[in-house]
Amino acid sequence: MIEEGTTVLPGDKVAVSEELKAGKSTYEENGEIIAAVVGKFRVNREEMSAEVEPLSSTPLLLHIGDTAIGEVKQVTEAMVILKIIHIAGKHRQVAGERDAAIHISNVSDEFVESLKGKYRIGDILRGKIIRVEPAIQMSTRGKEFGVIKAYCTNCRSPLVKKGEILECPSCGRVEERKIADDYGAGDLDRVI
Numbered sequence: 001m002i003e004e005g006t007t008v009l010p011g012d013k014v015a016v017s018e019e020l021k022a023g024k025s026t027y028e029e030n031g032e033i034i035a036a037v038v039g040k041f042r043v044n045r046e047e048m049s050a051e052v053e054p055l056s057s058t059p060l061l062l063h064i065g066d067t068a069i070g071e072v073k074q075v076t077e078a079m080v081i082l083k084i085i086h087i088a089g090k091h092r093q094v095a096g097e098r099d100a101a102i103h104i105s106n107v108s109d110e111f112v113e114s115l116k117g118k119y120r121i122g123d124i125l126r127g128k129i130i131r132v133e134p135a136i137q138m139s140t141r142g143k144e145f146g147v148i149k150a151y152c153t154n155c156r157s158p159l160v161k162k163g164e165i166l167e168c169p170s171c172g173r174v175e176e177r178k179i180a181d182d183y184g185a186g187d188l189d190r191v192i
Protein backbone atom coordinates (compact mmCIF):
# COMPACT_ATOMS: atom_id res chain seq x y z
CA MET A 1 0.00 0.00 0.00
CA ILE A 2 1.24 3.48 -0.81
CA GLU A 3 1.30 6.28 1.78
CA GLU A 4 -2.06 7.84 2.61
CA GLY A 5 -2.45 11.36 1.27
CA THR A 6 -0.29 10.70 -1.80
CA THR A 7 -1.61 12.37 -4.96
CA VAL A 8 -2.34 9.66 -7.51
CA LEU A 9 -3.14 9.45 -11.21
CA PRO A 10 -5.58 7.16 -13.02
CA GLY A 11 -3.89 3.76 -13.41
CA ASP A 12 -1.64 4.11 -10.34
CA LYS A 13 -1.47 1.05 -8.10
CA VAL A 14 -2.45 2.10 -4.56
CA ALA A 15 -2.71 -1.26 -2.73
CA VAL A 16 -3.14 -5.00 -3.24
CA SER A 17 -6.45 -6.80 -2.76
CA GLU A 18 -5.16 -8.74 0.28
CA GLU A 19 -4.81 -5.41 2.12
CA LEU A 20 -7.84 -3.44 0.93
CA LYS A 21 -10.81 -3.86 -1.34
CA ALA A 22 -11.72 -1.42 -4.09
CA GLY A 23 -13.83 1.54 -2.93
CA LYS A 24 -14.74 5.01 -4.11
CA SER A 25 -12.85 5.93 -7.32
CA THR A 26 -10.71 2.77 -7.32
CA TYR A 27 -11.05 -0.62 -9.00
CA GLU A 28 -9.47 -4.05 -8.73
CA GLU A 29 -7.44 -5.60 -11.50
CA ASN A 30 -5.40 -8.80 -11.19
CA GLY A 31 -5.25 -8.54 -7.41
CA GLU A 32 -4.19 -4.90 -7.44
CA ILE A 33 -6.24 -1.88 -6.39
CA ILE A 34 -5.93 0.88 -8.99
CA ALA A 35 -6.84 4.59 -8.87
CA ALA A 36 -9.54 5.63 -11.36
CA VAL A 37 -9.24 9.43 -10.99
CA VAL A 38 -6.73 12.14 -10.01
CA GLY A 39 -6.82 12.78 -6.26
CA LYS A 40 -5.48 11.87 -2.83
CA PHE A 41 -5.25 8.25 -1.71
CA ARG A 42 -7.25 7.49 1.46
CA VAL A 43 -8.08 4.33 3.41
CA ASN A 44 -11.69 3.85 4.51
CA ARG A 45 -11.05 1.91 7.74
CA GLU A 46 -14.69 1.02 8.36
CA GLU A 47 -14.98 -0.77 5.05
CA MET A 48 -11.26 -1.56 4.69
CA SER A 49 -11.38 -0.11 1.21
CA ALA A 50 -9.07 2.10 -0.85
CA GLU A 51 -10.51 5.45 -1.95
CA VAL A 52 -9.32 8.33 -4.06
CA GLU A 53 -10.62 11.66 -2.85
CA PRO A 54 -10.80 14.29 -5.58
CA LEU A 55 -8.77 17.43 -4.87
CA SER A 56 -10.81 20.23 -3.28
CA SER A 57 -13.10 22.00 -5.68
CA THR A 58 -12.17 25.59 -4.77
CA PRO A 59 -11.55 27.35 -8.09
CA LEU A 60 -7.92 27.92 -8.92
CA LEU A 61 -6.64 30.70 -11.14
CA LEU A 62 -3.76 29.92 -13.42
CA HIS A 63 -0.69 32.14 -13.59
CA ILE A 64 2.29 32.47 -15.90
CA GLY A 65 5.14 30.45 -14.39
CA ASP A 66 2.91 27.84 -12.75
CA THR A 67 4.03 24.22 -13.12
CA ALA A 68 1.02 22.38 -14.49
CA ILE A 69 0.07 18.73 -15.02
CA GLY A 70 -2.05 18.00 -18.08
CA GLU A 71 -3.60 15.11 -19.95
CA VAL A 72 -3.11 15.07 -23.72
CA LYS A 73 -6.43 15.22 -25.58
CA GLN A 74 -5.32 15.85 -29.14
CA VAL A 75 -2.13 16.01 -31.19
CA THR A 76 -2.14 18.00 -34.44
CA GLU A 77 0.67 18.90 -36.89
CA ALA A 78 1.82 21.91 -34.89
CA MET A 79 0.06 21.70 -31.52
CA VAL A 80 -0.63 19.47 -28.57
CA ILE A 81 -3.96 20.17 -26.88
CA LEU A 82 -4.29 19.13 -23.27
CA LYS A 83 -6.62 19.37 -20.33
CA ILE A 84 -5.00 20.85 -17.23
CA ILE A 85 -5.71 18.52 -14.30
CA HIS A 86 -3.46 19.85 -11.55
CA ILE A 87 -1.21 22.78 -10.63
CA ALA A 88 1.91 21.65 -8.72
CA GLY A 89 1.97 22.73 -5.09
CA LYS A 90 -1.61 24.03 -5.10
CA HIS A 91 -3.98 21.60 -3.46
CA ARG A 92 -7.07 22.82 -5.16
CA GLN A 93 -8.76 21.72 -8.32
CA VAL A 94 -8.45 23.64 -11.54
CA ALA A 95 -11.74 25.50 -12.15
CA GLY A 96 -13.86 23.88 -14.82
CA GLU A 97 -12.46 22.42 -17.99
CA ARG A 98 -9.23 24.22 -18.72
CA ASP A 99 -7.53 23.42 -21.98
CA ALA A 100 -4.01 24.45 -22.86
CA ALA A 101 -1.91 24.20 -26.00
CA ILE A 102 1.77 23.46 -26.51
CA HIS A 103 3.14 24.70 -29.81
CA ILE A 104 5.69 22.43 -31.52
CA SER A 105 8.38 25.12 -31.00
CA ASN A 106 7.87 24.91 -27.20
CA VAL A 107 8.02 21.12 -26.86
CA SER A 108 11.79 20.71 -26.44
CA ASP A 109 15.06 22.66 -26.39
CA GLU A 110 15.99 20.60 -29.43
CA PHE A 111 14.38 21.18 -32.83
CA VAL A 112 11.23 19.09 -33.17
CA GLU A 113 10.31 18.21 -36.73
CA SER A 114 7.22 16.17 -35.90
CA LEU A 115 5.09 15.78 -32.78
CA LYS A 116 4.69 12.08 -33.57
CA GLY A 117 6.82 10.25 -31.03
CA LYS A 118 6.75 13.19 -28.58
CA TYR A 119 3.23 13.12 -27.16
CA ARG A 120 0.20 10.89 -27.60
CA ILE A 121 -3.44 11.05 -26.49
CA GLY A 122 -3.83 10.02 -22.85
CA ASP A 123 -0.26 10.93 -21.82
CA ILE A 124 0.12 12.78 -18.51
CA LEU A 125 2.73 15.51 -18.78
CA ARG A 126 4.33 18.30 -16.75
CA GLY A 127 4.74 21.71 -18.34
CA LYS A 128 5.10 25.37 -17.49
CA ILE A 129 2.38 27.93 -18.18
CA ILE A 130 3.90 30.61 -20.41
CA ARG A 131 0.76 32.49 -21.41
CA VAL A 132 -2.80 32.73 -20.03
CA GLU A 133 -4.53 35.19 -22.38
CA PRO A 134 -6.26 34.88 -24.78
CA ALA A 135 -5.62 31.14 -24.47
CA ILE A 136 -3.44 29.08 -22.14
CA GLN A 137 -0.09 28.15 -23.66
CA MET A 138 2.40 25.80 -22.08
CA SER A 139 6.02 24.80 -22.66
CA THR A 140 7.81 21.52 -22.01
CA ARG A 141 11.32 22.80 -22.79
CA GLY A 142 13.87 21.55 -20.25
CA LYS A 143 14.66 18.12 -18.82
CA GLU A 144 12.22 18.42 -15.89
CA PHE A 145 9.32 18.78 -18.31
CA GLY A 146 7.57 16.27 -20.51
CA VAL A 147 5.67 13.04 -20.01
CA ILE A 148 5.54 11.76 -16.41
CA LYS A 149 3.19 8.88 -17.22
CA ALA A 150 2.26 7.31 -20.54
CA TYR A 151 0.12 4.37 -21.55
CA CYS A 152 0.81 1.72 -24.18
CA THR A 153 -0.99 2.60 -27.43
CA ASN A 154 -1.54 -1.12 -27.97
CA CYS A 155 -2.87 -2.37 -24.60
CA ARG A 156 -3.14 0.78 -22.39
CA SER A 157 -0.80 -0.55 -19.65
CA PRO A 158 1.38 2.17 -18.04
CA LEU A 159 4.74 2.24 -19.86
CA VAL A 160 8.01 1.76 -17.96
CA LYS A 161 11.15 3.84 -18.66
CA LYS A 162 14.15 1.88 -20.01
CA GLY A 163 17.00 4.29 -20.67
CA GLU A 164 15.77 6.81 -23.21
CA ILE A 165 12.71 4.86 -24.33
CA LEU A 166 9.46 3.56 -22.82
CA GLU A 167 8.53 -0.09 -22.79
CA CYS A 168 5.23 -1.87 -22.12
CA PRO A 169 5.58 -4.52 -19.36
CA SER A 170 2.49 -6.35 -20.68
CA CYS A 171 2.94 -6.59 -24.46
CA GLY A 172 6.59 -5.54 -24.91
CA ARG A 173 5.83 -2.62 -27.23
CA VAL A 174 8.50 0.10 -27.29
CA GLU A 175 7.47 3.76 -27.62
CA GLU A 176 9.12 7.17 -27.80
CA ARG A 177 8.15 10.33 -25.96
CA LYS A 178 9.54 13.66 -24.75
CA ILE A 179 10.13 12.21 -21.26
CA ALA A 180 10.54 14.20 -18.02
CA ASP A 181 13.65 13.32 -15.97
CA ASP A 182 11.50 11.83 -13.17
CA TYR A 183 9.19 9.77 -15.38
CA GLY A 184 7.28 7.19 -13.35
CA ALA A 185 7.88 8.81 -9.96
CA GLY A 186 4.32 10.18 -9.91
CA ASP A 187 5.37 13.49 -8.36
CA LEU A 188 2.51 15.82 -9.29
CA ASP A 189 3.58 18.52 -6.84
CA ARG A 190 7.15 19.12 -7.99
CA VAL A 191 7.37 22.87 -8.62
CA ILE A 192 9.98 23.95 -11.16
Ligand SMILES: [Zn+2]
Pocket residue numbers: 152153154155156157168169170171172173
Ligand atom coordinates in the same frame (compact mmCIF):
# COMPACT_ATOMS: atom_id res chain seq x y z
ZN1 LIG B 1 1.22 -2.90 -24.23
